[in-house]
Amino acid sequence: MSLRDRKRVRTRQAIVEAATELFEKRGYDETTVAEIAAAAEIGTRTFFSYFTSKEEVMFAESDARVVAAIKAIADRAPDEPPASVLLRALRTVGEDSDDMGSRMAALRVRFLRTVPAVRGRAAQIQFDAQREIARHLAAAYPGELTEVQAGALTGAFVGAVTGALAVLLDDLSEQDDPAAVQAAVREATDIALAVYLKP
Template sequence: MSLRDRKRARTRQTLVDAATELFERNGYDETTIADIAAAADIGTRTFFGYFASKEELLFPESDARVQAAIEAITSRGPDDGPAEVLLRALHKVGDDNDDLAGRLAALRLRLIRTVPVVRGRSLQIQLDAQREIAGHLAAAFPERLDEVSAAALTGAFVGAVTGALQVLLDDPERLGDPAAVQAAVRRATDVALTPWLRASAHAAEPRPPHGTA
């Protein structure tokens, strides 16, 4: 990263940290963009060079997760199936950051439950991500997936992650432990994708020559 990019990344993270602190202390609705900008020591106009809205601060890594899935699809091996590449993307994101665990994750899940505008933004991000990932999957595996099955697979994958996190929200100690979150999410996705993983294993099995038992 260039010096300029590093400075932007630091300012972006400062905004996320400031918003997290203010949302927790004062409440989401009571916190303004001007409050967040002031806490991060930047101007309100500068804020919009980093985030389009207040709720965007709660989803700073959403693009990174989608990009990880696309990269996993693009760099797939010859024996990889669609479920395997999604699981690889999940593991990569989990290894690179703790966006699914910790303070911001817990705050985000609470606000999704209680603040309609945050819930709406979450659903929009989820739908956009599913549509983009499913499109790449269908294009990468045309002999195994059509648009409907690609959408179903992606929906099962995303739904498993979301479901695991919602369960952990009722157990703050585990939600604050990145290792526990990753273990729960991986268990949920393994359960959800088992039929697809079995199908991939079956497709990879060598078939006997025609005419033999």
């Protein structure tokens, strides 16, 4: 990465870390964008060049997961089943990031239950991600998967990840070990997609 790219990554991470601290201490509704920007030592205008809202900060890694899934589909082996592709994408994300076991992930679970704006943003992100991944999956497996089947497979995959994380992160002590969280999520997705992995 160039120096400029590295600086952008550091600034983005500083925003996420500042937001995490403030959300934990003050709560979601009580924290403002201006306070997050100040804690990250940037201006509010700079904040908006990275995130459109504080809801978006809560889901800073969501795009990376979609990109990983699309890349896994593009890089698939000729005989690799669709479900295996999605499971490989999950493993890649787990190796590259500990977001699923992070403090922010635990906060997301808490705020999904109590903050309508976060719940609405999560639903929109999940819906958009499922459609995008399913579209690429159907295009990659013509004659094997219809768009409806690709949507069902992607829905089972995303639902397994979401359901497992909701239970795991309900106990905040679990999020202290990202590796344990990722292992449990992999087990949940393996179970959810087992029927799709049968020959």
